[in-house]
Amino acid sequence: MFKIFKIVISNILQRLSIVRSDINRNDKQGALARAWGHVYNNSIVGDYVEFGVYKGESVISSLKIRRDFNLWLKSQYQSDEKWRRDFARNSPLNDPQIFHCLDTFEGMPFNDEGSISFMQGNFFTELSKVKAKIEKQNSEKINVKYYKGLFSETRIEFLKSIKNRNIAIVNIDCDLEESTRDALCSINQNISIGTILLFDDYNCFNADNSKGQRKAFSDFQDKSEFIFEKFFSYHFAGQSFLVVGLR
Ligand SMILES: C[S@@+](CC[C@H](N)C(=O)[O-])C[C@H]1O[C@@H](n2cnc3c(N)ncnc32)[C@H](O)[C@@H]1O
Numbered sequence: 001m002f003k004i005f006k007i008v009i010s011n012i013l014q015r016l017s018i019v020r021s022d023i024n025r026n027d028k029q030g031a032l033a034r035a036w037g038h039v040y041n042n043s044i045v046g047d048y049v050e051f052g053v054y055k056g057e058s059v060i061s062s063l064k065i066r067r068d069f070n071l072w073l074k075s076q077y078q079s080d081e082k083w084r085r086d087f088a089r090n091s092p093l094n095d096p097q098i099f100h101c102l103d104t105f106e107g108m109p110f111n112d113e114g115s116i117s118f119m120q121g122n123f124f125t126e127l128s129k130v131k132a133k134i135e136k137q138n139s140e141k142i143n144v145k146y147y148k149g150l151f152s153e154t155r156i157e158f159l160k161s162i163k164n165r166n167i168a169i170v171n172i173d174c175d176l177e178e179s180t181r182d183a184l185c186s187i188n189q190n191i192s193i194g195t196i197l198l199f200d201d202y203n204c205f206n207a208d209n210s211k212g213q214r215k216a217f218s219d220f221q222d223k224s225e226f227i228f229e230k231f232f233s234y235h236f237a238g239q240s241f242l243v244v245g246l247r
Pocket of ligand 1: 059102104106175
């Protein structure tokens with residue numbers, strides 16, 4: 001009896017949960033909601049990769065937003081329109097994505113990029129604490145992988161782990177030009193048309209084209225086989241891009 005009651009309540013809640021996060025927010029959370037919206041709207045199969053995790057706040061936001069979208073997908077199983085039921089039941093997004101979390105977990109690396117905010121050792125944290133915090137919020141038991149060290153040092157471990165899996169969302173939140181360069185070098189083989197890239201610090205360094213994430217991404221685009229298009233901007237300095245084609 002209790003089991004039936006639970007199923008009925010959960011069905012009602014799922015049917016009601018049609019609000020899939022707040023895409024009208026212009027902060028990091030809003031950006032992640034739009035990114036996941038893009039993924040669910042287009043059924044893009046692929047993992048979530050974050051370069052620059054710090055205390056795990058944006059990873060946790062991402063886990064929660066993904067969970068909400070997934071709840072919405074499940075609610076479509078009960079739609080009175082057949083095509084929606086078929087679409088939801090056959091969606092490749094029923095298979096959970098893997099979350100890849102990369103950071104030194106010891107703060108910003110040595111650099112000579114001249115920003116007081118991004119000096120070596122800032123954003124210090126400890127991997128064990130970050131893991132515990134993320135796992136506490138990981139209600140759906142998503143496979144979250146951690147790579148501790150400089151992106152350039154963990155690249156091989158990351159590539160071995162992601163293999164040929166596609167990346168749906170890459171959140172590049174590592175502030176520096178060199179770090180962004182290293183991050184982009186690691187994802188080059190695993191992005192495809194539809195991948196969304198979030199650059200949280202795109203307009204840092206006074207939005208100077210010759211510095212920071214702008215410079216790193218501009219150089220990357222010059223050599224890339226992909227065509228990128230500006231999508232939305234967010235928060236104080238963030239800019240997203242979509243992979244929209246092949247050269
Ligand atoms: C601004 S914090 C990230 C904030 C986090 N995404 C959030 O929203 O809570 C930047 C992080 O990038 C990491 N980072 C920067 N360059 C790195 C590099 N080359 N390798 C590894 N981690 C790096 C720093 O350790 C720091 O934790």
